[in-house]
Amino acid sequence: NAGVTQTPKFRILKIGQSMTLQCAQDMNHNYMYWYRQDPGMGLKLIYYSVGAGITDKGEVPNGYNVSRSTTEDFPLRLELAAPSQTSVYFCASRGGGLTISYNEQFFGPGTRLTVL
Amino acid sequence: GENVEQHPSTLSVQEGDSAVIKCTYSDSASNYFPWYKQELGKRPQLIIDIRSNVGEKKDQRIAVTLNKTAKHFSLHITETQPEDSAVYFCAAIRGGADGLTFGKGTHLIIQP
Numbered sequence: 001n002a003g004v005t006q007t008p009k010f011r012i013l014k015i016g017q018s019m020t021l022q023c024a025q026d027m028n029h030n031y032m033y034w035y036r037q038d039p040g041m042g043l044k045l046i047y048y049s050v051g052a053g054i055t056d057k058g059e060v061p062n063g064y065n066v067s068r069s070t071t072e073d074f075p076l077r078l079e080l081a082a083p084s085q086t087s088v089y090f091c092a093s094r095g096g097g098l099t100i101s102y103n104e105q106f107f108g109p110g111t112r113l114t115v116l
Numbered sequence: 117g118e119n120v121e122q123h124p125s126t127l128s129v130q131e132g133d134s135a136v137i138k139c140t141y142s143d144s145a146s147n148y149f150p151w152y153k154q155e156l157g158k159r160p161q162l163i164i165d166i167r168s169n170v171g172e173k174k175d176q177r178i179a180v181t182l183n184k185t186a187k188h189f190s191l192h193i194t195e196t197q198p199e200d201s202a203v204y205f206c207a208a209i210r211g212g213a214d215g216l217t218f219g220k221g222t223h224l225i226i227q228p
């Protein structure tokens with residue numbers, strides 16, 4: 001199993017540009033998450049999904065959009081990049097059902113994004 | 117929503133000594149508390165976790181304690197080694213589909 005994979009590893013954007021961060025998992029997990037990590041800080045939840053076709057906002061969703069058309073993929077879209085979106089983005093997934101929150105979340109390697 | 121406070125932000129200990137990192141949470145409905153280790157430029161890696169129906173859990177040199185009444189939990193690392201140097205994050209989750217709420221992290225430095 002490759003686990004959780006993310007592309008690209010690094011990206012530099014200009015203000016106002018758009019891009020999609022890709023995330024895929026091959027563990028057949030229903031739950032997938034997007035977090036951002038600013039320098040010297042903990043991770044903050046952007047969006048999450050409980051299965052194909054179902055997504056919901058986390059703590060810091062402004063400026064982002066997500067979709068979940070398949071169990072495997074959970075892309076994150078930035079429409080109008082701003083310097084405040086400079087961060088490291090981590091995708092994660094976990095198995096288990098709705099009542100089982102204590103299953104481990106597996107993280108991808110991250111995407112380092114700089115907006116200039 | 118949930119709020120997790122973590123202390124200290126930096127902890128320097130001599131190799132072989134013990135290290136303790138403390139976290140508090142605000143939401144009494146939180147029921148799962150993982151600890152992650154993150155090395156520079158890497159992804160967070162789960163090192164130990166504890167559920168709300170357990171007071172203490174140990175895995176070799178690492179242990180976690182949970183006090184539900186006081187809403188705090190702690191990470192204990194004994195016989196610290198150079199490879200323990202990293203940033204450690206505590207987290208909490210309420211349940212259901214919720215994502216994790218993280219503390220701000222503790223930079224653990226092991227002095228030779």
